[in-house]
Amino acid sequence: MIVKICGITNRDDAWAAIEAGANALGFNFYPHSPRFLPVERAWELLADLPAGPLKVGVFVNEPADRVEAIATRLGLDVVQLYGDEIQWPAGMRVWRALRVAPDWDPARLEDSRAEAFLLDAAPAGIWGGSGMTFDWSLARHPKAKVIIAGGLDESNVREAVRRARPWGVDACSRLERAPGRKDHARMQRFIREALAALSGEATC
Helix, strand or coil, X not given: CEEEECCXXXXXXXXXXXXXXXXXXXXXXXXXXXXXXXHHHHHHHHHCCCCCCEEEEEEECCCHHHHHHHHHHHXXXXXXXXXXXXXXXCCCCEEEEEECCCCCCHHHHHCCCCCXXXXXXXXXXXXXXXXXXXXXXXXXXXXXXXXXXXXXCCCCHHHHHHHHCCCEEEECHHHEEECCEECHHHHHHHHHHXXXXXXXXXCC
16 A cells, blocks of 8 residues: 655655655656756755655656666656656556546556556646546556545545545645645645555555
């Protein structure tokens, strides 16, 4: 079961998330994101973190060789790929990020190249971090590992897990006091609620 805090940009937020029980942290390498983390800063930040929580690199429409180079240099555990025409890096754990739109087709969750699928509600042109939710029941799948994202916080994560029965949850913008700066109290409450919901209801 995955409880991921995404958009981590600094040591204090990373350690607060880990100490609260998050088992995955997301680092955004998309230059147009307000949570963009340059590779050099990421190197310094990740070098200070323990080995346990998954370090997830977020990439948008990047060529496979660049994803591979950054992931190898930083020791990322997972790459999370957004984009319309993504390239699949070789030999890496991939979480494929997909936008849930009105024409959502659950067959998209049957791509064997992905370890898991992160489902988000961001509108066209925005790659995550929108704070928007979707119909969580659309995320239910009998076999795929699904992580739900988009608009999750401490007030709604239990309901999201009840309806989607996912492998994991991911939160970002609703836990912030400013883009890239987490509200530690809200983040701790979210992680507590998410862990309780997933341990009681997740089926994957």
